[in-house]
Amino acid sequence: MRPFLLTLGLAALPLLFGLWVNATAPPPTRAYATARCTRYCALHGCHHATRANSPAYFRLRPVYAATVRGLMLGGRARYAAINVAVYLGLVPGLLLWLTYGALRDAARLRQLKNRA
Helix, strand or coil: CHHHHHHHHHHHHHHHHHHHHHHHCCCCCCCCCCCCCCHHHHHHCCCCCCCCCCHHHHHHHHHHHHHHHHHHHHCHHHHHHHHHHHHHHHHHHHHHHHHHHHHHHHHHHHHHHHHC
8 A cells, every 4th residue: 555655645746846837937928039938949949949058959859859740640630639648648657557566566575575
């Protein structure tokens, strides 16, 4: 029972963090802003990022483009539904399953170690 409760507690942390970020962040906009990134950057490429201040952006851009192409396999009409299913269903479910399994196995290993 303890691994299950610990898994639920760990799962609640990113949800609470996401709620906090969404509550305190400025409202999203698709307009270009010179001071900060907006959704314009996600749709048209970020003009704020340079190879000097954001090398990871340029290394991860192909991964981002491949992810968007993969999510578009169902067509433009299904992009949002597939995005929600993958990022709010499949990925968190997989992470919860793996976390619970690791915690359960750690508890079993501790029990076996104590017996020996």
